[in-house]
Amino acid sequence: MGYEYIGITVLWIFLYGYLIVASIDFGAGFFAYYARITNKDHIMNKLISRYLSPVWEVTNVFFVFFFVGLVGFFPDMAYYFGQALLVPGSIAIVLLAIRGSFYAFESYGSKNNSVYMFLYGATGLFIPASLSTALTISEGGFLNVTDDDVRLQFGELLLNPYSWGVVFLAVVSVLYISSMFLTYYAGRADDEGALSLVRKYALFWSIPTIIASMTVFIALSQHNPEHFNRMFDYWWMFGLSVFFYLIAVFLVYSERFYGWAFIAVMFQFFFAFLGYGISKLPYLLYPHVTISESVTPDTMGLALVIVFIAGLFLLIPSLILLMRMFLFDADYVKGKK
Amino acid sequence: MIELDSVMLSRMLTAMTLIFHIIFATIGVGVPVMISLAELIGIKKKDRYYSLMAKRWARGFTIIVAVGVVTGTAIGLQLSLLWPSFMQLAGKVIALPLFMETFAFFFEAIFLGAYLYTWDRFKNPMTHWLLSLPIIIGGTLSAFFITTVNAFMNTPAGFDMEDGVITAINPIAAMFNPATPTKVFHVVSSAYMTSAAILATIAAITYLVKRDQEYAKRALKLTVTAALVFSVSTAIAGDLSAKFLAEHQPEKLAAGEWHFETEKGADLVVFGTLNEDNEITGAIRLPNMLSFLAYGDFNAEVTGLDQIPDDEEPPLWIHYIFDLMVSIGFLVLGISFLYVLLTYVKRWNPYQKWMLWAVAAIGPLSMLAIEFGWIYAEIGRQPWILRGFMTVAEGATTSPNVGWMFLLFFLLYFVLGVGVLVVLRKMFKDHPAELELEHLYKEVDEGGKR
Numbered sequence: 046m047g048y049e050y051i052g053i054t055v056l057w058i059f060l061y062g063y064l065i066v067a068s069i070d071f072g073a074g075f076f077a078y079y080a081r082i083t084n085k086d087h088i089m090n091k092l093i094s095r096y097l098s099p100v101w102e103v104t105n106v107f108f109v110f111f112f113v114g115l116v117g118f119f120p121d122m123a124y125y126f127g128q129a130l131l132v133p134g135s136i137a138i139v140l141l142a143i144r145g146s147f148y149a150f151e152s153y154g155s156k157n158n159s160v161y162m163f164l165y166g167a168t169g170l171f172i173p174a175s176l177s178t179a180l181t182i183s184e185g186g187f188l189n190v191t192d193d194d195v196r197l198q199f200g201e202l203l204l205n206p207y208s209w210g211v212v213f214l215a216v217v218s219v220l221y222i223s224s225m226f227l228t229y230y231a232g233r234a235d236d237e238g239a240l241s242l243v244r245k246y247a248l249f250w251s252i253p254t255i256i257a258s259m260t261v262f263i264a265l266s267q268h269n270p271e272h273f274n275r276m277f278d279y280w281w282m283f284g285l286s287v288f289f290y291l292i293a294v295f296l297v298y299s300e301r302f303y304g305w306a307f308i309a310v311m312f313q314f315f316f317a318f319l320g321y322g323i324s325k326l327p328y329l330l331y332p333h334v335t336i337s338e339s340v341t342p343d344t345m346g347l348a349l350v351i352v353f354i355a356g357l358f359l360l361i362p363s364l365i366l367l368m369r370m371f372l373f374d375a376d377y378v379k380g381k382k
Numbered sequence: 383m384i385e386l387d388s389v390m391l392s393r394m395l396t397a398m399t400l401i402f403h404i405i406f407a408t409i410g411v412g413v414p415v416m417i418s419l420a421e422l423i424g425i426k427k428k429d430r431y432y433s434l435m436a437k438r439w440a441r442g443f444t445i446i447v448a449v450g451v452v453t454g455t456a457i458g459l460q461l462s463l464l465w466p467s468f469m470q471l472a473g474k475v476i477a478l479p480l481f482m483e484t485f486a487f488f489f490e491a492i493f494l495g496a497y498l499y500t501w502d503r504f505k506n507p508m509t510h511w512l513l514s515l516p517i518i519i520g521g522t523l524s525a526f527f528i529t530t531v532n533a534f535m536n537t538p539a540g541f542d543m544e545d546g547v548i549t550a551i552n553p554i555a556a557m558f559n560p561a562t563p564t565k566v567f568h569v570v571s572s573a574y575m576t577s578a579a580i581l582a583t584i585a586a587i588t589y590l591v592k593r594d595q596e597y598a599k600r601a602l603k604l605t606v607t608a609a610l611v612f613s614v615s616t617a618i619a620g621d622l623s624a625k626f627l628a629e630h631q632p633e634k635l636a637a638g639e640w641h642f643e644t645e646k647g648a649d650l651v652v653f654g655t656l657n658e659d660n661e662i663t664g665a666i667r668l669p670n671m672l673s674f675l676a677y678g679d680f681n682a683e684v685t686g687l688d689q690i691p692d693d694e695e696p697p698l699w700i701h702y703i704f705d706l707m708v709s710i711g712f713l714v715l716g717i718s719f720l721y722v723l724l725t726y727v728k729r730w731n732p733y734q735k736w737m738l739w740a741v742a743a744i745g746p747l748s749m750l751a752i753e754f755g756w757i758y759a760e761i762g763r764q765p766w767i768l769r770g771f772m773t774v775a776e777g778a779t780t781s782p783n784v785g786w787m788f789l790l791f792f793l794l795y796f797v798l799g800v801g802v803l804v805v806l807r808k809m810f811k812d813h814p815a816e817l818e819l820e821h822l823y824k825e826v827d828e829g830g831k832r
């Protein structure tokens with residue numbers, strides 16, 4: 046197997062990881078704000094802040110890891126995406142920056158400041174929307190590539206049904222993943238009031254999630270038929286995704302096994318994301334960049350893989366430690382520590 | 383008039399982001415060392431003031447780190463957004479340390495979370511202290527990795543270039559290029575120094591406004607001593623950096639020292655101004671000192687700007703910047719030395735107004751020196767982005783929207799800057815140390831009764 050496959054696998058897994066942890070975080074921010082304006086914050090916010098406070102930076106690093114790794118394994122992506130994404134990329138950075146810092150200001154500094162809460166709630170929905178445009182652009186059709194220049198065609202992007210489909214899917218998935226997680230977390234914390242609230246959110250958002258997924262499928266068939274057709278070779282992955290979706294919703298609906306329900310959500314997105322990714326290969330950026338042409342030279346590829354493996358030996362034990370302290374320590378979750 | 387094309391604007395945006403980020407990055411690298419020291423002393427001496435000090439510093443630190451993380455994320459992306467061709471080329475050789483840096487971030491972020499939320503969760507306080515070590519290691523490693531990338535831009539190594547195609551890549555040699563040792567030493571040491579100095583400034587002002595004086599006295603002793611130690615090592619590292627420049631990047635040293643003619647026994651030009659004909663006026667000339675500083679030998683030959691092609695000469699104004707950095711270095715060293723002297727000699731009193739005001743100045747001064755140092759290092763590399771291989775103009779984006787992005791980020795940094803100040807003020811103004819200490823004692827005592 047060439048380094049391009051190792052590289053893309055590693056990156057894809059981390060992007061998937063970011064998708065899950067960031068969705069939890071972004072959605073929780075929105076729910077916290079929503080609870081505030083509907084005067085339900087006494088029910089929700091303690092729960093949310095106990096989970097979020099210790100982990101938001103870790104979430105951010107997932108993202109940094111992804112884009113640094115992308116440029117490392119596939120330096121040509123720096124050129125194409127760098128040239129094209131200056132504006133959407135900068136907007137995403139600004140939103141991320143506002144969110145991260147105002148979250149810190151709110152939770153370590155001035156508690157319960159409404160402006161901070163708002164910034165942090167609203168950005169939770171705009172960030173996934175703006176980040177998802179990178180995936181949209183990678184489907185091709187939005188770039189004007191000449192010998193020494195790459196330009197993004199904003200008009201096309203703004204008028205395109207596929208691009209709006211992706212934005213819609215990104216936003217509702219965030220709310221769905223997050224409410225599913227909060228249901229599990231509230232269940233663990235034995236917090237009845239919060240549980241019944243977030244459980245309702247979870248069930249509610251499950252409906253637009255499936256609708257949006259279907260919409261995006263249809264829009265892709267119009268936008269990039271080649272990719273769409275290849276997706277059929279991997280139909281079973283999407284089938285599994287729907288299967289896990291049904292399990293998750295069923296479990297939450299019948300008020301049982303919230304932990305398993307969330308694991309089902311993770312599988313749902315794992316398979317959908319994997320199916321999307323695999324069928325997209327060999328293109329990173331259709332039709333300009335393929336993984337095999339853009340991959341970094343072998344020596345660098347090898348070095349990156351070695352560092353990656355060494356890094357995992359450092360990271361996994363530390364992450365387990367963190368999770369045991371905050372996520373799986375029943376006393377902490379219940380607020381006794 | 384300088385033309386505001388996308389190259390110039392990209393440079394301005396990069397400079398603005400880095401100048402803002404470095405404030406938070408420096409504190410992010412150095413303050414964990416101070417927190418860890420204070421906590422350790424608190425445990426060893428069983429002095430609750432020191433434990434409280436560690437706690438309060440850690441609380442302020444969270445805000446700074448948050449801004450460090452978000453602005454760092456901004457540069458990380460901006461490097462590709464603004465310098466796509468540079469990253470495409472350099473990425474093939476120097477991606478390794480950038481990639482390693484993300485692991486250092488992970489490591490630091492994980493343990494910072496663990497550290498902050500477990501103050502009273504362990505029976506043995508040393509267990510909690512141990513959690514501070516991975517934070518120090520993570521922060522210092524990130525400084526190390528990113529500095530190797532910057533060093534690579536100054537003295538590229540670890541590859542061959544044939545007709546614009548990169549071959550024979552050796553990522554390790556690229557990372558440990560000739561500039562790496564001195565640069566890393568100087569950057570890390572100056573970050574420790576600056577962090578200690580900033581905490582000293584806070585302690586001095588606390589004392590001067592007559593609040594929490596018992597607490598402030600201990601804080602002063604710890605921070606100023608640390609500032610002294612680290613400013614000595616920073617000066618040593620700076621000297622080594624100059625020796626490195628003389629050997630590997632003579633044009634930067636020559637421009638910084640206004641050294642025009644290659645000669646033996648070169649004079650050191652301190653301060654002064656330059657007139658239209660590039661003649662130096664009003665400067666102090668230290669005979670043969672430049673040769674000594676550059677090579678440890680008063681008669682060594684030092685390369686001057688006459689050896690450098692005209693279109694590869696860095697701007698000459700970096701001389702002022704360089705002199706300011708060095709002056710601050712010695713000033714801070716002097717002030718902290720004097721303070722430490724007054725503390726250790728029994729008959730003398732360090733808590734005099736003028737002394738404390740001087741100490742109060744060292745934090746902002748050191749931060750300025752950090753900025754000057756970087757400006758010197760970065761402008762001194764001009765016109766190269768990758769010295770000898772790619773100029774800044776070749777590396778930049780051709781996007782027409784950089785100007786708008788500059789405004790956008792200017793606004794962002796403004797908001798973040800004001801936000802940090804407001805939040806930090808609020809955090810400490812309403813919670814003086816003495817009060818917090820009483821509060822803690824009460825909790826501990828009541829906890830004992832229960």
Ligand code: HDD
Pocket residue numbers: 536561564565566568569570572573575576616617619620621623624627634707708710711712748749751752753754755756757758759760762
């Ligand atoms: C507290 C901050 C501080 C202080 C007091 C000093 N420096 Fe410095 N200096 C830095 C902070 C710094 C820096 C921010 O860390 C730089 C910028 C880039 C780098 O490598 O380090 C730097 C760069 C830098 C360079 C350029 C290195 C290169 O481009 O490779 C030289 C030659 C010196 N310094 C020399 C000195 C000397 C002789 C000092 C005398 C005491 C001194 N510095 C004090």
Ligand code: HEM
Pocket residue numbers: 393394396397400401403404465528529531532535753756757760761763764766767774
């Ligand atoms: C954090 C401290 C740093 C500061 C304050 C700083 C400052 C600056 C400044 C002032 C410029 C503008 C130069 C000009 O306009 O002529 C610049 C350019 C640049 N710096 Fe740095 N720099 C820092 C560290 C780094 C590091 C560690 C890297 C490498 C990863 C780096 C990469 C660049 C690049 C790519 C440019 C654009 C090219 C150029 O103008 O030379 N900088 N920086």
Ligand code: HEM
Pocket residue numbers: 102105106109400403404406407408410411447450451452453454455456457458459461487488490491521524525528529569
């Ligand atoms: C010498 C100058 C620099 C130093 C000492 C430095 C150090 C730091 C530190 C201490 C942090 C906070 C990390 C944390 O606490 O988790 C940070 C964040 C960051 N820095 Fe810098 N940095 C420098 C320049 C740069 C440059 C030039 C880049 C671009 C490649 C960069 C990229 C980042 C990124 C991406 C983050 C965010 C990491 C995260 O999400 O946790 N830094 N940096």
